[in-house]
Amino acid sequence: xxxxxxxxxxxxxxxxxxxxxxxxxxxxxxxxxxxxxxxxxxxxxxxxxxxxxxxxxxxxxxxxxxxxxxxxxxx
Amino acid sequence: xxxxxxxxxxxxxxxxxxxxxxxxxxxxxxxxxxxxxxxxxxxxxxxxxxxxxxxxxxxxxxxxxxxxxxxxxxxxxxxxxxxxxxxxxxxxxxxxxxxxxxxxxxxxxxxxxxxxxxxxxxxxxxxxxxxxxxxxxxxxxxxxxxxxxxxxxxxxxxxxxxxxxxxxxxxxxxxxxxxxxxxxxxxxxxxxxxxxxxxxxxxxxxxxxxxxxxxxxxxxxxxxxxxxxxxxxxxxxxxxxxxxxxxxxxxxxxxxxxxxxxxxxxxxxxxxxxxxxxxxxxxxxxxxxxxxxxxxxxxxxxxxxxxxxxxxxxx
Numbered sequence: 001x002x003x004x005x006x007x008x009x010x011x012x013x014x015x016x017x018x019x020x021x022x023x024x025x026x027x028x029x030x031x032x033x034x035x036x037x038x039x040x041x042x043x044x045x046x047x048x049x050x051x052x053x054x055x056x057x058x059x060x061x062x063x064x065x066x067x068x069x070x071x072x073x074x075x
Numbered sequence: 076x077x078x079x080x081x082x083x084x085x086x087x088x089x090x091x092x093x094x095x096x097x098x099x100x101x102x103x104x105x106x107x108x109x110x111x112x113x114x115x116x117x118x119x120x121x122x123x124x125x126x127x128x129x130x131x132x133x134x135x136x137x138x139x140x141x142x143x144x145x146x147x148x149x150x151x152x153x154x155x156x157x158x159x160x161x162x163x164x165x166x167x168x169x170x171x172x173x174x175x176x177x178x179x180x181x182x183x184x185x186x187x188x189x190x191x192x193x194x195x196x197x198x199x200x201x202x203x204x205x206x207x208x209x210x211x212x213x214x215x216x217x218x219x220x221x222x223x224x225x226x227x228x229x230x231x232x233x234x235x236x237x238x239x240x241x242x243x244x245x246x247x248x249x250x251x252x253x254x255x256x257x258x259x260x261x262x263x264x265x266x267x268x269x270x271x272x273x274x275x276x277x278x279x280x281x282x283x284x285x286x287x288x289x290x291x292x293x294x295x296x297x298x299x300x301x302x303x304x305x306x307x308x309x310x311x312x313x314x315x316x317x318x319x320x321x322x323x324x325x326x327x328x329x330x331x332x333x334x335x336x337x338x339x340x341x342x343x344x345x346x347x348x349x350x351x352x353x354x355x356x357x358x359x360x361x362x363x364x365x366x367x368x369x370x371x372x373x374x375x376x377x378x379x380x381x382x383x384x385x386x387x388x389x390x
Contacts, residue, residue, distance in 0.1 A: 005159060006166065008382050031223060032156065034165075048149045051226045071093040071218075 005034045014062040015041040019054040027056060086287055091218035095161060102286050106217055107161055108178075109288045111168070113211075114154030116179040116204065118169065120147045122370040123183045127193035139237055140193065146230040153223040160219070170378040174371035175363050182266040184364025185340050191245060191252075195259040197238025199267040199304060205231045206299045207271075207289075214290030239307060246311045257313055262343040264315050267304070269335065271297040273353055301328035316347070340364045 004011045012034045018027045030049050035041035038059075045059050069075050082099050085092065092098060098106070121144045128140030159165045182200060187193050208231065212224040245256045272278070275294040283289050291299070301317055305328060308315045316331040333350035338359070 006164065008166065008378065008385065029222075031153065031226065034156065034159070047145075048152060049226065050149075051229045071091075072097055 007034070007036060009036055012036045015045065015059040016062055016065065017045045017049055017057070017059050019049060019052070019057040021052050021054060023055060027058065032062070033059070086216055086285075089287075090216075091221065092216050093218045101282070103161065105282050105286055106220075106288060107158060107163065109211075109283060110154045110158050110161075110220065112178045113208070114151050114158065114168070115177045116183070117147045117151035117154065118374075119177060119179045119183045119370055120144075120200070121151070122373040123187055123366070124193060124196065125373075126366075126370075127187035127189065127196070130188075130190045130193075132190055136190065143197070143234050143237065146234070150227045150230070153227065154220075157217075157219055157223065166378075170375050172371075174368045175361075177367070177371060180270045181360045181364055182263070182270055183370075184367045185262070185266065185343060186366045189255070189259075190241075191255050192259045192263070194238050194241035194245070195256070195263050197234050198242050198307075199238070199260075199263055200270070201231055201234040201238060202304055203267050203270045203300055205235055206296050206303075210289050210291045210296060214287055216287035242308075242313070243311045246313055253312075260308065260313050260315060262345060264304070264308075264317075265332070265334075265336075265338070265345050267300065268297060268317075268330065269356065271300065277353060298328055302326065 004013065006012075013036075014032055014034050016029055017031045017033060019030045020027050031045075033041055033044040033048060035044050038061075041059055045057065049057070079099060082097070082102070085097070086102075092102070095103065124140060124144050124147070128137060128144065131137035131140055155163075155165045155168060158168065180200075180203075187196055205228075208224055208227055212221060212228050215221040215224070242256060245252050271293045273293060275292045278293060281292070284292065305315055305317050305319070317328055318331060320327045320329050332345070332347040335351045335353060335356045337346040337349035337351050337355075338344070339346070340359075
């Protein structure tokens with residue numbers, strides 16, 4: 001499902017932000033950002049989730065994530 | 076959405092709520108209210124701290140101040156973005172609301188006019204935020220918020236350390252620097268005590284507690300705050316109007332002044348000889364304090380200017 005967020009510069013979409021602190025741990029979701037394009041989304045993710053020295057960070061457009069099931073749904 | 080009974084069972088069993096379709100309308104309403112208070116508090120701390128950070132004694136100190144402000148804006152973003160997921164319009168919430176309708180603690184409406192007052196705010200207001208959000212982080216039944224607070228807790232710890240380190244340094248310097256610190260604590264301590272709201276004896280029913288949006292009562296949070304701030308101030312040689320008692324084998328923190336009592340926000344002075352009622356306090360809170368309009372204008376005016384220019388350019 002795509003959610004369009006209204007922003008002053010037009011429409012924007014949501015990106016999930018993933019990161020990990022060490023090579024030994026898996027990538028996990030640390031938050032999300034809303035941005036009009038990939039470049040700004042990268043900038044927002046980097047500036048917003050700066051609480052650790054992450055060894056890896058990646059963002060994914062939320063509407064590109066394919067949900068199989070969600071909490072409360074039967075697998 | 077499931078039935079009310081299914082929902083109540085989920086809350087009771089300690090299960091996390093993950094999406095809007097699992098909520099009852101009342102839970103959604105209460106969650107949104109709690110998030111708005113949190114988002115507004117983080118947001119307003121930015122202009123409040125910025126106006127004082129400009130008085131920083133060195134470039135390094137200024138940069139620390141600015142880093143704290145950036146953190147606070149990211150924390151506000153977390154709360155407002157969750158509200159957006161729950162159907163609210165983030166831009167309207169931030170940029171189109173009347174200043175008086177923002178729901179942050181009254182303390183931020185009293186101007187922080189110096190670096191000393193800013194570091195006391197870091198030591199006391201951020202400690203209040205740490206207690207309130209730490210409790211939510213620990214107990215909150217809404218999964219996305221509970222997880223979002225991981226980042227917030229790590230950073231509030233840093234703000235607190237900045238406040239405490241500077242308070243200690245200023246106190247150790249002695250002389251007029253220490254006098255200024257004591258004066259700041261004199262008006263900011265009681266404002267932070269007030270931060271936690273009505274005493275439990277006057278608050279009959281808490282939907283927030285029932286829905287596990289928080290875990291501790293107002294008085295429990297206030298006691299937690301006192302148990303960290305009072306010993307620290309005593310340790311660095313700063314006087315605070317509270318002390319420890321032992322009752323039934325437990326440490327209890329008692330205030331040495333009538334709570335609540337009369338406050339003059341322009342003079343930044345408490346009158347401990349003039350007890351007030353909570354109705355008086357609520358009137359003062361609702362009227363908001365001296366800096367409310369100025370601070371809200373700081374982020375709202377630029378937004379509307381930007382939008383105007385943008386529309387002219389036709390994009």
